[in-house]
Amino acid sequence: MRKIITLIVILFWVNSNSQTNYNPISISKTFSENGKYYIESTPFDDFYPSLRGKSLIFKNNKLKYKIERPFVMLGSSSYLAISNDGKYVIYIMSENSNSKEVELRNVTIYKKGKLIKTFTIEEFSNCNPENETCNLIYDNFDNIIDYNKSKFNDTKNTIIYKDDITQEELFLSKNPVFILNDTIYSTNSNRITTIFDLVHQKIIKKIEFSKVYPKLNLSNYKIKFEQKQFPTPQNNDTYFPNLKNGKKTAIALAEMLGMKALYVNDSDDGKYHYFTIDINGFVDQNGKLEILNLKVDKKLPYDKVKSFFEEQTYDVSFLPKEFDKFFYHYFFWRFRNADNQIAILDTKEYELEQLKVEENRKYADTIDNFYIPKNLKECFIQLDKTLNNKSKKQLKESTDLFMFNSHGGGLGMWIRNNWGINGGSRLLIYFNERGITDRDYISGIIIYEYVKWLKEEINAAENWENDNPIKK
Secondary structure, eight states: OHHHHHHHHHHHOTTSOOOEEOSSEEEEEEEOTTSSEEEEEEESSSEESOOOEEEEEEETTEEEEEESSOOOOOGGGEEEEEOTTSOEEEEEESSOOOOSOGGGSSEEEEETTEEEEEEOHHHHHOOOTTTSOOOSSOOOHHHHBOTTTOBOOSSOOBOOBOTTOOHHHHHHHHOSEEEETTEEEEEOTTSEEEEEETTTTEEEEEEEHHHHGGGSOOTTOOOOEEEEEEOOOSBTTTBSOOBTTSOOHHHHHHHHHTEEEEETTSOOOSOOOOEEEEEEEEEETTSOEEEEEEEEOTTSOHHHHHHHHHHOOBOOTTSOTTOSEEEEOOOOEEEEESSHHHHHHHHHHHHHHHHHHHHHHTTOSEETTEEOOSSHHHHHHHHHHHSOHHHHHHHHHOSOGGGGGSSSSOHHHHHHHHTTTTTOOHHHHHHHTTTOOOHHHHHHHHHHHHHHHHTTOTTHHHHHHHHSOOOO
16 A cells, blocks of 8 residues: 555656645654754644744753754654754655755755755765655665564554564664764665765765675664654644634634535535635634635635634644644635525526636636646647656556556546646547546546557557547
8 A cells, every 4th residue: 555655646746845744743852972962843733844843952951042943753754863062953854855945855954053955865865766766764664574473553563573684674674864973874765875974064975785784883873862742733623723712713704704604524405605715824822823824715805804813812722732833724614695595696606607717718728837738649748748757667567557547646636637627628628529528537548548658659649539539
């Protein structure tokens, strides 16, 4: 299952900035080798990677300085270290980061709280995710665990290693990245170790780990690390905090606007169009909301909605005292006029507007900043520009193309959403004219025929069109 998810992510977000939600969240303490300094890192959201949070650097339990970001520690997905003089901090994220945010690059180095240097995955380790499956941090967990003898449950895991595991592999499983005398040893998934001088921010060499391990005395290696976990602080009914008086925020807002609110999971008779509000921001320990982003349907009064959210005091009884504030971004509510007759008129107006939008989409060459192919051959050209070499290789070698056309975030879903197969487009018409209307089938055809084209069937599109002519 883990491998399938990886394939989907690679294929889909080759040129995007992807984030993952994780739960539980945690506050971590990472100590220097000499034990004099430590970093206490606190996230203000449940995303990885993220810049929302804070990291405090202490010497002998006295605060020395602050870094305005968290360093999320998720097993072998990330690594954090601080130099023995407390001045330098390095943070490494395993999977390839395409973020435009400089501080979200794969390797970031700070001096006294200021970012001074960054590396991409290619620069730091010679991994090239465009052409190969390669992570910055080595992870051999699946290869060394005896799953028949090990036991995993919610409270305690009993891990039994396979009998033939070497001390070298066992050490790597626990320390794929480690610091020794302010030098970082970072081993990637190809077992190539980057030796990095943290104080001078210089790569010393890149070498096979098997040539490094025997030269170092690592038998008793250990760095102090502490982690305290917390469930994601949220209202489990509706995710967005309720008001301090106990009323649901959306219900109170609807009453103020003279409207009716409906939660995303609530049933409706389908007669009405509902207007939406997208909001996110920080709620602090005093129950006050700092709005970061707010989008309000044009039919709703923006200023009134904004003032409502800003003036309320929210219930933060579930927010642990260790967190100054927390980021909330799920507001799964819809709104319509409380008067049914007016709501019906609003719905008819919306339907007329949608007909105009759909008509315009039929002829548009670009929708939501995505170029819409005119035909199957143009689909091949656009996919070839979008997918990286590793993704193309995976498609060519796959014996099961169905997984790429799934509803779980695969290539097929990307095609349906971004090329107007779901919402209407000239590409949809191209297939409809040939008697093909099932949307999953359309994206499946595009993927299947594209793979033929990748395998140098250069006339795949023309052959398909000959077999599927326009129906008169």
